[in-house]
Structures are given as C-alpha cells and as structure tokens.
Amino acid sequence: MSRPQCSRCLRPLTHCLCLLIPNLDSRTRVLLLQHPSEVSHALNTARLAALGLVNAELVVGEVFEDLQALLNPPGYRVRLLFPAEDAQPLQPYTSSDEPLLLVVPDGTWRKARKLLHLNPLLAALPRVMLAEGAVSRYRLRKAPGPGELSTVEAIVQALQVLEKPASFEPLLKPFEALIEGQIAAMGEEVFQRNHGDR
Template sequence: MSRPQCSRCLRPTTHCLCALIPSLDSRTRVLLLQHASEVNHALNTARLAALGLTNAQLVVGEVFDDLPILLNPPGYQARLLFPAEDAQPLQAYAPGDQPVLLVVPDGTWRKARKLLHLNPLLMALPRVTLSAGAVSRYRLRKAPGPGALSTVEAIVQALQVLEAPTSFEPLLKPFEALIDGQIAAMGQEVFQRNHGDGQFG
C-alpha cells in the first residue's frame, strides 16, 4: 500500500517540502528536460528547482517533439548547461544583454548524454559551464567527478553568476531538508558507513 503523496512536491505527505520551497523571480528562464526515469526518484531535485522558480519549466521525457518551440521563447538566447571542450564559462549579464534560456538536462550523466543524443537540437546549442571547484552538498551520492553537482545546485550556481548579486540560495532549503530527511531515515550509523568518506556527490 503506497503512502499518501503531496501532488505538488511528490513527497510523502508526512515529509512534504512545499513549506520550504521559495517562489523566486529570475531574468533567466530555466528549461529542465528530465529523463523519464528520474520522475519517481526520491531525490528529485529538478522538480524542486522548477517549483521554486517562477520563470522555469519542467518537461519530462526522452524525445521532446516540441523542442523547437521550447527552445525559442521570444526574447531569449538558448544555452545548454552541459560540459564540453568548447563550453563557455557563464558570466554576469551586462547592461543590454539578452536574457538566457538555460537548458538543463536532468538525469544521471549517462541518461543526460542520451537525451542530447536523441534530441539533435540540444546537441546544436551553444554550451555553457560552471566554474571549476564547486563542492556539492549532495551527501548521499558519490560524485562522478570533481565539481559534479545535483541539478538544483547547478541551477543555483548558474543563476548566482548570471544574475549577481541576486541570491538564489533559498532554492537549496528544501534540497537540504530532503537530504537531512534521507539521512535520518537511514540512521547516522548506516550513513557514516556508506557515505562518511568525504566523497559526496
């Protein structure tokens, strides 16, 4: 028998995060393309990001037929937040700059690459990247490499750069509560045994 679930944050109603989710405006529009396998993941950070930003959209799937429309909202320049040798570092908006449509694939690295492969329009987008050396607060997964962040953390860092000095830290409050809740559920001893080696993802 499944537990009652909040229809908004998709968490069990006893662990609903909605009270912690902010409502933040941003000049940047965020388009989250979530691999279908992530939807029911207990740590669905893309959904938290989409709920906390008024100028964000979450689309779930594998092949996105309406991508031409999604990638071309009037007045925005689309950029893909994904590593590549030719990816440009994000920079703060200068006066008169056209706002960015930040396209963020959500899934494991393998699933995210698959999304790009299956949607050639994504492959064709100019890529942007975050500055090196960011440390994730995601203490329940080992990072696949240095600077690997959860989806919500990557979005927060990107917006902090683009829209400095505006702070988007409140987006991380439900994420941190989610992590704390997962650790409490597994027990501190199990957490330390499995994740207490400092290699957090």
C-alpha cells in the first residue's frame, strides 16, 4: 500500500515540501525536458525548479513531438544548457539583450545525452555552460565531482549569472530540506560511514 502523496510536489504528505517552494519570477524562461526515469526519483529536483519558477515549464518524455513549438516562444533566444566544446559560458544580460529560453535536459548524463540523440532539434541548439568548479550541495552522491550539480542547482547557478544581482537561492530550500530528511532517515552514523570524509 502506497503512502498518500502531495499532488503538487509528489512527496509523501508527511514530507510535503510545498511550504518551502518559492514563487520566483525570472526574465529567463526555463524549459525542463525530463527523462521519464527521473519522475519517480526521490529528489526529482527538476520538478522542484519548475514549481518554484513562474516562468518555467516541465515536460516529461524521450521523444518530444511538439519540440518545435516548445522551442519557439516569441521574444526569446533559445540556448541549451549542456556542455560541449563549442558551448559558450553564460553571461549576465545587458539591457538590450533578448531574454533566453534556457532548455535544460534532466536525467543522468547518459539519459540526457539520449534525449539529445533522440531529438535532433535539441542537439542542434546553440549551447551554453556554467562556470567550471561549482560544488554541489547534494551530500548523498557517491562521488560528486566539481561541476556535477543537480538540475535545480544548475538552474539556480545559471539564473544567478544571467539575472545578476537577482538571487534564486530560495529555489534550493526544498532541495536542502529533502537532503536533510534523507540524512535523518538513514541516521547520522550511516551517513558518516557512507558519505563522510568528503
């Protein structure tokens, strides 16, 4: 028997995060393309980001039939947030810049690459990347390397650069609460044994 679930954040009602999810506006439009395997993931940070941003949309799938329409909102330049040799570092907007539609694939690196492979329109987009060396707050990962961020962390970092001096840190509150909850559930001793000494 499954536990009752919040219909908004999809967490068990006893662990609902909705009170921590902000309602932030952004000049940038964020389009999250989520691999179906991520929907039931314990963290599902793409959903947290989509819920916390007014100008965001989350679409789940492997092949996106309506991708052409999704990639063409009027008044936006489209960029894919995904590393590549020709990816440009994100820069703050100037007053004359048209805002970005920032397309963010959500999944493991392998699944995200698969989304690009299955959707040639996506793979053909000009790419942007985050500054190197960012450290994840996701303390439960087995081996988080520099720059290995959760989806919500990557979005926050991108928006902080683009829309400087605006702060999007409140988007990380439900993410941090989720991690604290998981650490509490496993117990401090187990956490230290498996994830300490970082």
